[in-house]
Amino acid sequence: xxxxxxxxxxxxxxxxxxxxxxxxxxxxxxxxxxxxxxxxxxxxxxxxxxxxxxxxxxxxxxxxxxxxxxxxxxxxxxxxxxxxxxxxxxxxxxxxxxxxxxxxxxxxxxxxxxxxxxxxxxxxxxxxxxxxxxxxxxxxxxxxxxxxxxxxxxxxxxxxxxxxxxxxxxxxxxxxxxxxxxxxxxxxxxxxxxxxxxxxxxxxxxxxxxxxxxxxxxxxxxxxxxxxxxxxxxxxxxxxxxxxxxxxxxxxxxxxxxxxxxxxxxxxxxxxxxxxxxxxxxxxxxxxxxxxxxxxxxxxxxxxxxxxxxxxxxxxxxxxxxxxxxxxxxxxxxxxxxxxxxxxxxxxxxxxxxxxxxxxxxxxxxxxxxxxxxxxxxxxxxxxxxxxxxxxxxxxxxxxxxxxxxxxxxxxxxxxxxxxxxxxxxxxxxxxxxxxxxxxxxxxxxxxxxxxxxxxxx
Numbered sequence: 001x002x003x004x005x006x007x008x009x010x011x012x013x014x015x016x017x018x019x020x021x022x023x024x025x026x027x028x029x030x031x032x033x034x035x036x037x038x039x040x041x042x043x044x045x046x047x048x049x050x051x052x053x054x055x056x057x058x059x060x061x062x063x064x065x066x067x068x069x070x071x072x073x074x075x076x077x078x079x080x081x082x083x084x085x086x087x088x089x090x091x092x093x094x095x096x097x098x099x100x101x102x103x104x105x106x107x108x109x110x111x112x113x114x115x116x117x118x119x120x121x122x123x124x125x126x127x128x129x130x131x132x133x134x135x136x137x138x139x140x141x142x143x144x145x146x147x148x149x150x151x152x153x154x155x156x157x158x159x160x161x162x163x164x165x166x167x168x169x170x171x172x173x174x175x176x177x178x179x180x181x182x183x184x185x186x187x188x189x190x191x192x193x194x195x196x197x198x199x200x201x202x203x204x205x206x207x208x209x210x211x212x213x214x215x216x217x218x219x220x221x222x223x224x225x226x227x228x229x230x231x232x233x234x235x236x237x238x239x240x241x242x243x244x245x246x247x248x249x250x251x252x253x254x255x256x257x258x259x260x261x262x263x264x265x266x267x268x269x270x271x272x273x274x275x276x277x278x279x280x281x282x283x284x285x286x287x288x289x290x291x292x293x294x295x296x297x298x299x300x301x302x303x304x305x306x307x308x309x310x311x312x313x314x315x316x317x318x319x320x321x322x323x324x325x326x327x328x329x330x331x332x333x334x335x336x337x338x339x340x341x342x343x344x345x346x347x348x349x350x351x352x353x354x355x356x357x358x359x360x361x362x363x364x365x366x367x368x369x370x371x372x373x374x375x376x377x378x379x380x381x382x383x384x385x386x387x388x389x390x391x392x393x394x395x396x397x398x399x400x401x402x403x404x405x406x407x408x409x410x411x412x413x414x415x416x417x418x419x420x421x422x423x424x425x426x427x428x429x430x431x432x433x434x435x436x437x438x439x440x441x442x443x444x445x446x447x448x449x450x451x452x453x454x455x456x457x458x
Contacts, residue, residue, distance in 0.1 A: 002352065002356070004333060004353045004354060004356065005356035007333060008331060008333065009356075009437070011330065011331040012327035012328075012331040012360070015326070015327045015328045021157060021328060022325070024156075025157060025328065026325065028153065028156045028157075029325060032153075032261060032319055033262075033319060035262030036258065036259065036262040036316075037262075039254075039258030039259075039262045039263055039264055040258055042254060042264050049251060050374050051374065053251055053373045053374075054310060054373045054374045054375075056243060056248050056252075057312075057373055058310070059244060060209075060243055061240065061306060063244075064239065064240075064242055064300065068207075068242065068291065070209045071207055071208070071209045071212050071242070073212065074210070074211055075212035075213065078212070078274030078277065079274050079275050079286075079287070080212075080273075080274040080275060080288070080289055081286070081288045082288075082289050082291060083288060083291070085291065085292045085293065086293050086294070087293065087294050088119070088294050091118050092118055094288075094290055095120065095123075095124075095234060095290070096123065096124075096127055098199070098234060098288060099127070099129055099198075102198050102199055102232050103198065104197075104198040104199045105128075105130065106129070106132065106196055106198060107129055107131045107132070107197055107198070107199045107201060108132050108194055108197040108199075108201070109121075109132065109133055109134065109200070109201040110135055110200075110201070110218070110222045110223035110226040110227075111134075111135035111137070111138045111154065111203070111218070111223070112201070112202060112203030112236060113151055113203065113313060114203050114236050114237060114238050114335075115236050116147060116335040117238075117292075117294065117336070117348075118236070118294065120201070121133075121142070132193045132197070134190050134194070134223075134225065134226055135154070135220060135222050135223075136183060136222075137153055137154035137155040139186055139190070140155040140158065140163055141155055143167070143170045143171075144166055146330070147330065147335075150329050150337070151314075151336065151340075152260050152313075152314065157328060157330075160178075160182075163182055164176055164182060167185060173185055190222070194225050194226070194229045195229065197230045198231065198232065199230050199231075199232045199234060200227050200228075200230035200232070200233050200234070200284070201226065201235075202223045202226050202233070202234075202236075203235070203236060204216055204235055204241055205217045205241065205256065205312070205313070206241055206243050206249065206252060206312075207237060207242045207291075208243060208245070208248075209242060209244050210244060212273060212274075213246070213271050214235050214237060214272050214289065215249055215253075215270070215271050216269075216270045216272070217256060217266045217269050217270075218266060218268045218270075219261070219263075219266050220268070221267070224270050227283075227284060228284065230284060231284055231285045232284055232285065233283075233284035233286070233287045233288070235287070235288065235289045235290065236292060237291065237292065238292050238294070238296055239293060240296050240299075240300075240310075249271075252312060253265055253269055255312070255314075256314050256372070258372070259371075260315050260316065274287055294348060295349065296309065296348070298347045298348070302347075304380075304383050305347060305383060307380065308343045308347075308375060310373045311373070311375060313340075314372055315338075316370040316372065317338055317367035317370060317377055318340075319370070320369070321339050321366065322362055323360055323361055323362060324337065324338040324339070332345075332357060332360075334349075334354070334357070338367075340367075341357065342358050342360060342361060342381060343358070343377060343381060346384055351387065351391055352393055355384065355385075358382075358385050358388070359385065361378065363378050364378070365378045398433070401433075412449060415447055416447055416449060416450055419446075420443040420445040423443040424442060427441050427443075428441060
């Protein structure tokens, strides 16, 4: 067992037994789930909308190389600079180079899971640059020294009382402030950062090929401020966020908001197509777009797992997953948690270190059911398990156990050998790895074959 797997089991075991943690998660996820049906009501034919969205993403990914080249050509024609980064270190080096050129001391950053993926804040801190998270949830997590807990709601595991205590401890404000008062405290602190920051960093919910632009959707306006106030705007985005046309946003924005937060559409929806133009009054003087691979082409090269690149990061599969709701986001120790994280992380990183995530699933299929672009997540989890075995990641004891199980299952004589008590002893006491995280198996006293023969012996 790898260190990551051992750590995952330890953390998930603790969290699963933490009743207060599970209460907070159930409460907060329940708030989202209660309003999702209202968002769905805007679609006259929801199933067709989801199927169409899946087809659009299929076309985008199948022709990704062409779309990326079109995007680069279009956005650079308006003065933006496109940087191709094969891995996290290349992306960090490029950001560091830009910050050095701009003599950057303070950087404002809107919520971006891809910057969490490359650990941008840690890199900037090591280079003496203040990186300030401007999304309220991310700001809370940064104050607490924690990674985001959820793709959409970074501080989902915290109650309003937890946040009030954190603000009192870190910012010196009175304890017991209301959520409105806490928001006002954050707003006052962050507005000064927007004004003084030399560089702003955002992610992108979508890359738009035909017009050469990035689209950002949010509820607080921090991303819009991060890309408009500083003189330099850096976009860090995974290459899989591609959609072919601006017209596709009319489908994807409502789907993203409905399945992410239950809204018909989010409050702020912004399209950035380059730095400030000659006839424009505001916007950054320079714009850089860093197109990040970082393992995504591993998924792209595999026709069986390529479908995972359709993901629009709505977080619906996390909210639906019984495993996630019990063990929480931090147990995964990855930027992307829940079902989608379990599918893509072994390919973005290594199967050796992260194959265990594909086994952290009940395979109930609820993640597939709620996915707005109809990714077959539970089937991809099974495919990951298969690939890990093919790549030789299974242990000798595991291979022997499954070989014995297969041999016995294919032999009626062996299946009928012994009674239920003997079988229980063999499986539950000898193959202890099976019952370490599961309830013990309980075989019937007689097999169906034996009972059938007794019933029909005359």
